[in-house]
Amino acid sequence: MISGNREDYLIEILRLTEGEGKVKTNDLADKLGVSPASVSEMIKVLSNDGFVTYTKYRGAELTPEGLSYAKQLRKKHHIMERFLTDVLDLDRDTAHEEAHKMEHVLSDDSAVRICRIIGTPVDDDCSSCESQCRAATGLGRISKKLSEMMQGDRGRISHLKCEEPKTVKKLISMGFVPGRDVCIGSNGSRSGPKVVTVGNATFALDSEMASFVYIEPSDD
Amino acid sequence: MQDGMFTAALLGQPNVGKSSLFTRLTGVGVISSNYAGTTVTFEEAVVTRKGNKVRIYDLPGTYGMSGNSDDEEVVLEMVRDPEIDSVIVVADATNLQSSLVLCFEVMELGLPMILAVNKADEARKKYDTDYKELERILDIPVVPVSAKTAEGVDDLADALCEGRGRRSTFQVRYEEHLEAAIEEIMGHLKKIRFDQRGTAVKLMEGTKTFIEGVMPATAQIASVLRDNFETGHRETSDIAIARERYSISDAIVRKVQSRTRTKFGRKDRLSEMMITPSTGIPILIAVGLMLFVTMIFLGSLLDEAVSYIYDALIGNTLVDFGADKGGEMGKAIMLGIDGSIRAILTLVIPYIMVFYIILGILEDTGYLPRAVVLVDRTMHHFGLHGGAFIPMIVGLGCNVPAIMAVRTIRSRREKLILTSLIVMCVPCSAQMAIIIGIVGKYSGFTYAFAILLILLALMVVLGLGLNRFLKYEPSNLAMEIPDLSAPSLKNVLFKTWNRIKDFFMIAFPLLVVGSILLEIALGYNLLDFVIGPLSFVTVGMLGLPAAVILAFIVGVLRKEMAVGMLAIIAASVGIMELASFMGPEQFFVFGLVMAIYMPCLATMAVIWREMGWKETLAVSILSIGTAIAIGMLANWLLFFF
Numbered sequence: 001m002i003s004g005n006r007e008d009y010l011i012e013i014l015r016l017t018e019g020e021g022k023v024k025t026n027d028l029a030d031k032l033g034v035s036p037a038s039v040s041e042m043i044k045v046l047s048n049d050g051f052v053t054y055t056k057y058r059g060a061e062l063t064p065e066g067l068s069y070a071k072q073l074r075k076k077h078h079i080m081e082r083f084l085t086d087v088l089d090l091d092r093d094t095a096h097e098e099a100h101k102m103e104h105v106l107s108d109d110s111a112v113r114i115c116r117i118i119g120t121p122v123d124d125d126c127s128s129c130e131s132q133c134r135a136a137t138g139l140g141r142i143s144k145k146l147s148e149m150m151q152g153d154r155g156r157i158s159h160l161k162c163e164e165p166k167t168v169k170k171l172i173s174m175g176f177v178p179g180r181d182v183c184i185g186s187n188g189s190r191s192g193p194k195v196v197t198v199g200n201a202t203f204a205l206d207s208e209m210a211s212f213v214y215i216e217p218s219d220d
Numbered sequence: 221m222q223d224g225m226f227t228a229a230l231l232g233q234p235n236v237g238k239s240s241l242f243t244r245l246t247g248v249g250v251i252s253s254n255y256a257g258t259t260v261t262f263e264e265a266v267v268t269r270k271g272n273k274v275r276i277y278d279l280p281g282t283y284g285m286s287g288n289s290d291d292e293e294v295v296l297e298m299v300r301d302p303e304i305d306s307v308i309v310v311a312d313a314t315n316l317q318s319s320l321v322l323c324f325e326v327m328e329l330g331l332p333m334i335l336a337v338n339k340a341d342e343a344r345k346k347y348d349t350d351y352k353e354l355e356r357i358l359d360i361p362v363v364p365v366s367a368k369t370a371e372g373v374d375d376l377a378d379a380l381c382e383g384r385g386r387r388s389t390f391q392v393r394y395e396e397h398l399e400a401a402i403e404e405i406m407g408h409l410k411k412i413r414f415d416q417r418g419t420a421v422k423l424m425e426g427t428k429t430f431i432e433g434v435m436p437a438t439a440q441i442a443s444v445l446r447d448n449f450e451t452g453h454r455e456t457s458d459i460a461i462a463r464e465r466y467s468i469s470d471a472i473v474r475k476v477q478s479r480t481r482t483k484f485g486r487k488d489r490l491s492e493m494m495i496t497p498s499t500g501i502p503i504l505i506a507v508g509l510m511l512f513v514t515m516i517f518l519g520s521l522l523d524e525a526v527s528y529i530y531d532a533l534i535g536n537t538l539v540d541f542g543a544d545k546g547g548e549m550g551k552a553i554m555l556g557i558d559g560s561i562r563a564i565l566t567l568v569i570p571y572i573m574v575f576y577i578i579l580g581i582l583e584d585t586g587y588l589p590r591a592v593v594l595v596d597r598t599m600h601h602f603g604l605h606g607g608a609f610i611p612m613i614v615g616l617g618c619n620v621p622a623i624m625a626v627r628t629i630r631s632r633r634e635k636l637i638l639t640s641l642i643v644m645c646v647p648c649s650a651q652m653a654i655i656i657g658i659v660g661k662y663s664g665f666t667y668a669f670a671i672l673l674i675l676l677a678l679m680v681v682l683g684l685g686l687n688r689f690l691k692y693e694p695s696n697l698a699m700e701i702p703d704l705s706a707p708s709l710k711n712v713l714f715k716t717w718n719r720i721k722d723f724f725m726i727a728f729p730l731l732v733v734g735s736i737l738l739e740i741a742l743g744y745n746l747l748d749f750v751i752g753p754l755s756f757v758t759v760g761m762l763g764l765p766a767a768v769i770l771a772f773i774v775g776v777l778r779k780e781m782a783v784g785m786l787a788i789i790a791a792s793v794g795i796m797e798l799a800s801f802m803g804p805e806q807f808f809v810f811g812l813v814m815a816i817y818m819p820c821l822a823t824m825a826v827i828w829r830e831m832g833w834k835e836t837l838a839v840s841i842l843s844i845g846t847a848i849a850i851g852m853l854a855n856w857l858l859f860f861f
Contacts, residue, residue: 165426
């Protein structure tokens with residue numbers, strides 16, 4: 001089991017490495033304001049849990065599990081921070097302090113619900129957010145491209161992503177707007193156009209157009 | 221106000237029925253079909269009601285007001301016109317959410333407006349709609365109408381003529397950060413044509429036409445605010461704005477319209493069958509075959525009927541009249557004219573009319589967009605997408621509207637490919653009439669069918685070739701699929717008349733005058749200077765009588781005239797029956813060349829306008845060259861086998 005204190009180490013390693021490369025014990029000790037000895041101690045524990053690998057003289061590195069766990073934590077931190085500043089109107093510093101404590105006790109489910117209230121997940125340095133939100137892995141809320149959905153699938157548009165602003169505008173004007181519900185109608189061949197119902201209107205989008213629209217599939 | 225007359229514009233999303241409503245309101249006929257984008261240019265008409273005159277414009281359908289496509293540009297430009305006193309936003313009662321979003325956009329621009337909610341009759345079957353409540357919320361006159369049954373059209377006309385359109389006080393409130401940005405921009409806006417807030421919202425959306433319309437400094441501020449929003453929210457401001465509009469629109473619709481779960485009905489099952497390849501492709505082939513078989517059978521039947529009626533009514537009157545007044549010369553002239561009138565009548569009424577009736581039915585059912593889904597992948601091999609299918613089908617009627625429909629395609633390369641294919645490989649109704657009515661009659665239907673197959677093969681070769689030859693640009697299909705609906709006989713007949721009336725009004729008189737002139741010229745051998753030098757093409761390459769060149773030349777004016785010309789040429793060499801003028805193979809070669817070669821004058825004009833003179837020249841030369849080459853090949857093959 002990971003305690004609050006260990007989670008702080010994981011987040012700090014993530015902040016220092018962004019998931020790539022290793023971090024020296026001394027750097028970590030500096031950041032966290034603890035002695036290098038306690039850092040070594042904690043790294044042992046974390047590597048026993050399978051969250052980091054440690055190489056002597058070179059430093060600690062997050063394992064894939066450690067990375068996703070740390071990112072999820074940081075995500076929760078940002079969600080709380082955002083909630084405290086935007087909804088409760090706290091100042092940034094206080095919000096950061098409190099979020100720092102809350103991140104450890106917030107459940108995945110509550111994180112997603114708060115996310116919904118404050119709108120689109122907003123993150124300043126959570127790179128996982130750019131394409132899809134992994135804050136709630138395991139809840140089946142990962143958005144996928146409209147082009148990858150199958151006949152009869154339903155869901156809600158989470159976001160649009162395309163380099164070409166004109167194409168985005170076109171999709172918006174046709175009603176492909178985040179928050180709206182979609183349903184995939186009969187689609188012929190796999191690579192053929194998708195027939196999508198959004199609101200009460202039905203459109204045919206070819207697979208490239210459909211790949212710009214991201215959908216959060218609904219449960220049923 | 222324009223010429224002291226109250227002026228209004230009909231504006232709405234594609235396929236909500238603006239054109240039908242326009243026709244109902246004004247009695248001026250515009251062509252409407254059950255798919256998006258039937259109107260590419262705008263029509264105007266004047267309505268008089270209780271002594272008030274109102275001028276109405278029918279604008280092309282737009283999903284939004286962002287100036288994102290040519291159509292949206294046109295519409296934005298139009299509503300910016302200070303002469304427009306009122307905008308009638310046409311909404312679709314069965315798809316109110318999207319319609320209201322467009323309505324919000326018009327409201328934001330501060331235009332006086334009336335909301336006409338069309339398809340009210342259809343919506344009534346599915347939901348209860350509280351139009352009074354909608355009117356209260358939106359703070360503009362809301363009139364439920366049905367262009368189909370004419371319900372509410374009088375109320376709309378009254379509302380319009382009494383000048384009841386007004387600026388709404390309803391305002392879409394966006395989320396805090398957007399509102400702050402909008403307010404900041406508003407502080408910098410001075411002397412603008414539209415509503416200040418509306419302009420600020422448009423700037424925040426990043427709408428090009430508005431950005432270009434304000435001071436560079438203001439545009440710069442807006443650009444910074446947009447960037448800030450995007451970094452802070454991980455979402456571009458235009459998406460955020462659209463999201464808010466839709467959520468407000470959804471909330472309003474929930475309030476005014478009862479929700480009934482729509483059942484998966486017979487229509488949906490049929491629609492699904494049309495789209496799923498395993499059932500859809502057989503349906504597509506069946507529809508195609510039905511089109512040709514009906515044209516052939518119904519066409520020949522009508523052909524005989526028309527000949528019979530002509531004989532009964534006119535008979536030899538013309539020829540006798542000629543002989544009476546002008547002796548041998550007069551008789552020869554009148555024989556030619558009689559023959560050409562006969563040829564035209566027996567061609568146009570049966571084949572062209574039958575085709576347009578079937579096309580009208582196909583358009584109104586909403587089948588075409590479904591066929592688009594089926595053919596999309598195939599079209600990609602030609603560098604086109606499925607959407608190109610509709611202009612091609614329209615091209616089976618006439619190339620002019622087909623090439624105008626090409627306008628909705630953005631990429632230049634696609635325009636060029638599609639235009640070439642339509643000009644060369646899609647026979648227009650006049651060409652089809654030649655193929656079925658002349659080649660079918662004098663050479664047999666096997667030959668007629670062979671021409672169609674050759675055209676199809678040419679389309680494949682040309683499409684693949686042009687796709688390879690022209691630099692690649694991506695093209696994407698995004699098209700609305702309307703509900704299937706039963707065609708109305710009235711609309712089909714109305715469209716058919718609209719499409720063939722030109723023929724009677726323009727082509728027919730032109731033909732009669734032209735025939736007389738040519739007949740005289742032929743009688744005095746005045747045209748030998750054309751026939752002689754070009755005989756190396758007609759006689760040498762194509763194996764046709766030298767004078768047939770005149771039919772080809774006249775065919776550039778209008779394709780139907782070539783047929784009348786044949787009769788005149790035959791008469792000038794003393795042959796009364798076309799059947800004995802050329803052999804079956806010659807008719808085949810003639811039909812084949814006619815089907816491929818040169819766009820007619822009207823088509824060239826429209827290609828010129830839509831694309832430029834270089835493209836017009838290129839397409840014309842390519843088509844003449846191909847036509848002669850294929851005609852020559854056919855002539856040789858027929859000679860040797």
